[in-house]
Amino acid sequence: MRNALISAVVLSSGVVLASIDAHADEGQWQPYQMPSIAEKLSERGIEIPAKQLADLTQYPMNAVVGLGYCTASFVSPQGLVVTNHHCAYRAIQYNSKKEHNYIADGFLAKSKDAEPSAGPNERLYITEAVTDVSKAVTDNLSQDPLVRYEEIQSNRKSLIKECESDKNYRCSVRSFHNGLEYYLIKQLIIRDVRLVYAPPKSVGSFGGDVDNYEYPRHSGDFTFLRAYVGKDGQPAAFAEDNIPFTPKSYLKINADGVNAGDGVFVAGYPGSTSRYRLTSELQFASDWLYPTLASRYQLRIDTIKAMGNADGEVAIKYAGTLASMANRMKKYNGLLDGFRATDITGIKQNREDNFLKWLTADKTYQSYQAQFDQLESLLDKKRTGMQSRHYFENAQSSALLAAANKLYRLSKEKAKPDSEREEGYQERDMKMFKARLKRIDSSFDISVDKTLWLQDLNAYMGQDNRVNAFDAMLNFDDKTVTLSDKLDGLYSLTSLTDQDKRLAWMQADAKTFETSADPFIRLAVALYDSNMAQEKEKKTLLGELSQARPGYMKAIIAYNKANGWPVYPDANGTLRITYGMVDGYQSRDALYKQPFTRLEGIAAKHTGVEPFNAPKKVLDAIAAQRYGTHKVDSVIKDPSSWICRLFSCLDKPEAFNSVPVNFLSSVDTTGGNSGSPVFNGKGELVGLNFDSTYEAITKDWFFNPTITRAVHVDFRYILWMMDEVDHADNLIAELELVRN
Template sequence: MHKSLVLPAALLAVCGATSADEGQWQPHQLPQLKAELKRVGIAIPAEQLADLAKHPMSAIVATPGCSASFVSPHGLVVTNHHCAYGAIQRNATPERNYIADGFLAKTREQELPAGPNMLVYVTDKVENVSARVLEGMGGADGKAMSGKARHELAQKRIKALIAECETDKMYRCSVPSFHRGAEYYRIRQMMIRDVRLVYAPSDKIGNYGGDIDNYEWPRHTGDYSFLRAYVGKDGRPADPSPDNVPYHSRDYLAVSAEGLKNGDPILLAGYPGKTSRYKLPVEIRHARDRAYPLLAAEYQADLDTIAAATRGDAAGEVRYASEVKTINNRMKKTLGLLDGFARKDLAAVKDAQDAEFRAWYGRQANVSPTMLAELDAAIAADMALADEEFAWSVATNSDLLKSAMKLHRLALERAKPNAERKAGFQERDVSFIKAAQTRMEQSFAAGVDEARYAAGLRRYAALAAASHPQGLDALLPAAAGVPALYAKTRLGQTAERLALMDRDAAAFAASDDAFVKLAVGLHGVAMSLEERRMEVDGNLERVIPQYMGAVIAWKKSQGKPVYPDANYTLRVTYGTVAPYSPRDGLTKGPFTTAEGIVEKHTGKEPFIAPQKLVDAVKARRYGQFKDPVLGTVPVNFLTTADTTGGNSGSAVMNKRGELVGLNFDSTYESITKDWYFDTAITRAIHLDIRYMLWVMKEVDGADNLLREMTIKYPKR
């Protein structure tokens, strides 16, 4: 694109003033939002919020797929119950069912290993490395490269930047793109790998309402749990060991039991996963009319298969509890997106915006006459390939097959110099691969996996033939032949999977294991899909930044907010406690209370409240956690904060930066905010920290943790 529309980083950061609570802002952008933060009522200076070494940002951490925060100087971490669900399930058995009964360690010695997949990430450095990634990729040089060559060059530079950052092994570094490839930031995080489960309430509290209430309002869910980060005696991250000591967190959040009221300001900090705010109308229509319907049907079919395969099998139900919960959550979100698209024609909204943008673009001097056509072609190729990638995922719906393919690829990549290996298969990734293979001990049952694979193959056969990757059909077993595969494999044994991590490609080629042979046979199709994806991504990475630069300039001309789509990196949003009106004549929120739990209590799943909790509500034993206006304990509340998946467990703070809640969900009407932020109905759902404290005191007797935290009680 012509230089007249290439914006410097300062303009990419924030253009114009915001007029709503929309925006998932990078911390360094916050000083440019001083007026907005003041308007909302945030008392913390914007410059302090932008500093990762200062309170409160230095207390905000991530766990895999979720957000969390330190709440004591001894590495105590609070997050959502559903974020720690894998750790709870890992330690549960039918006889010692921590899912149903909850778990509380009264002493450090009683804390349980959260498992190799549970990590705590502490972000301590973020730097703009756009120039080092993108050098030489503009102008004629960039256009001369194929998409694949461009993508591979960018990935080579990113791997070099990561290697340079990870010379100290206590850090894990990444270089994600922002504004769909317009900018790249290198992010350094201390990765703590000895994490232990400290306390989780019963799922009768932590998942009250289950999938029926998921994404719904009113909610009455105590979605919280506690973990603890451990390190070596030298204070550095270390492998799990009984000799490790609690991490001394240099900062932590004080907990405020004062609470909030309607209209109060909040700050929310965490690691939102993925949004699509800048996608084009054609991409919305593809998601609405093809991708999401297929995905929703696939989720439901897989859930039905798991349910049938585990019926009457208590051990199997425990093993697949976390998987079922994850799939259910994804399915309801997908259905919510479809309902949201039906309720409001976002494609038509985007059509109008896109037409306005293209007209504006056509009036600008010295712009590329081919950029928009190149953009449309790149997106069309992306959507076509996505259809094939979905079909591939259905055809390979087996944990054993995925393990075999992963380990075979590791063997192939290990034959290359480390710097030349595909990201995800370098030496820095081996421990994660091992952890995933070990994790299967608690989350795999051969009979269930067999049923899922056979059902997946039948669903794949029913998909449109045009979506079948070339050459794949001839390599797949028939659904009827699946039992024979499981009879001729040893990959169900952890020791066998771990042993394969040390085998070379020749050993895989010579193996007589049925799943290893299948993985080797499928490798060519997998590589074809991967190479085509690199070509498509490289072309997108060439044209999307040009498009985004133009969009940012257009939005700047209108004084509209500009922030990057979420990409699992640290972000800050703000808002106010507020009700909403999902339809005419109906207003909901902003608080629910403990009485609502008893009202919903039926004694049947998922509305079974612990008797001790019911008794405490009926006796109105609320103590210092009673809200003076509501006259009871608030359970959940709504705000206008801009959140998405990955924000689960995010700290919700008051104007002084004290913890007042945990983000855990959105209202059903808000799900489409991943694509379009509608200020009238977009609401995030949070756990009121007073309910957490009350349950800890009145129901679970977690006094040891209450003493460990710094809790600021209201003055009555």
């Protein structure tokens, strides 16, 4: 009866909270755009001035940092950083051994001298400046597609080189609106990152793959790191006598959190969305790309799990890889389910048809019709190329072959002036190149690598797009020796499993590679011409697309503006802001999902078997109702308000009576936003973004405000874990806690 009533309220109100307009809360906005949406922010109850959010030198934006694949934020003047547990998984894995498995047991450094390195590859990136360089990148480009592509890259590299005159900065030039605009991003690099506090996996990933993208959730997906620098205050590589970094600002944490209906915003580094892609691109993803990728990931997941169950050392080494694959796998399945449940292809086709009618009618943009037709033709060519290359690229998936390929390519690139080298092979890239080669040891096992590679080779042999050089080197036609035995020979004879010898190849010239007897090096040399030919095809196509896509985007932007729709670039890994409100939603099973979950939900889900195996100390604290100062009586500001009708406070407005664990909001996020700080209207930290609901996965292609919800760790739960469970008093003392 209660659910029926809630559903009725939601439906009769036109989904009151979520559907203020057709594009409510949509947008992954560049910070400079915030003043243009100041009115919308104010409507959501966000009090911090939009002009302040646009300024990367001011609080809170100068406290938001990137990890290169996730987001984090400074929360103390001593360089303490908070992010998601799954974002710090590599750091936890790096420090885990059989004798101290921090993945299973968690980790807490009670003093700074007990904080270990998060690993040689871990970095923090602080965005200090974003500059429009569109003219410098795109002026006077050749009409020849390949030359045009190379000119764009050359212009980008010149800007990057000038920007990186200070070695402490990492710069990049990113394309926005599919090549219509380019921005130069300048980021300070912190090279010494250390592990400070991580809950066990049974907290940080409570519910595991089963609960991934699901709701209600009860995940403590948080971890604390710390940034260190040299004694002079400048970024430096790990050294025992380095000191904590002093950030320009750090986030205040509101210990009272948020309530249902409160406005919130999120800042972070969303990875990739496809909202401006054509319907044909969505159809291809739905029909071929996602099913093909999902099938391969599932096979690899099953294999790693089985081998990890048989060998604990393998389980530790591949824990991060497995978690990443499982997350992608569920996302692909969610996308496919979403495409089936909602006719997103039909919706996009309808919008595209309307756009084309407008294009034909508007004299200003009629000339773009030819570019649109050309774009469709190029996209068809792109799809054909992806399908023909897919199995050959996968057939090179061995970690050792991938390393050999990169090392031989490096020897070729080093023969060129640095400015002419391919990105990834310039002098600026060598520290990270070396770190990646080192990191192989922490996530590599010969038996696993061989088994996964064998699966990809069998798939390659079962299709028609074969490469002669590859077939000849592995002699697939020789049936007297099994492919498995052939691979055993490669692994037994290579020296690339030795880190020192692997690193030594960075100094070798091309001739040394070409005369080597190492089987993986020989294979890389044999495949080089084929790989380069395919790369040239891709670059030529990208050059053609760099002419067709910007014109299409100009017309799309004009069309959206004419309709009063939001105009923001697709996500591309750069700093963005999105806003919304704390809000539940009507799920696909017709139940209304309330926006907050409680501690008691952990105990209710607990089975003692992974992934629902909450630690005893957590269960004991819940059973004893040791809430401390973190208990919340109600998540509704005004129990007499109409908003209360949407929640279980219908009869008892004070009934929450627990510590909030996770909560939902309508902010517009995607991969890369993991670890992003969730702010209240005053710009105070109230949570960490870590997931989306299953129904919302398709938002990468189409934003539906009715069901699009992001899932956050409530900071009141983090504080409860620190205070009542793990007694991280030293860290709590560093935080600046405020109350309403």
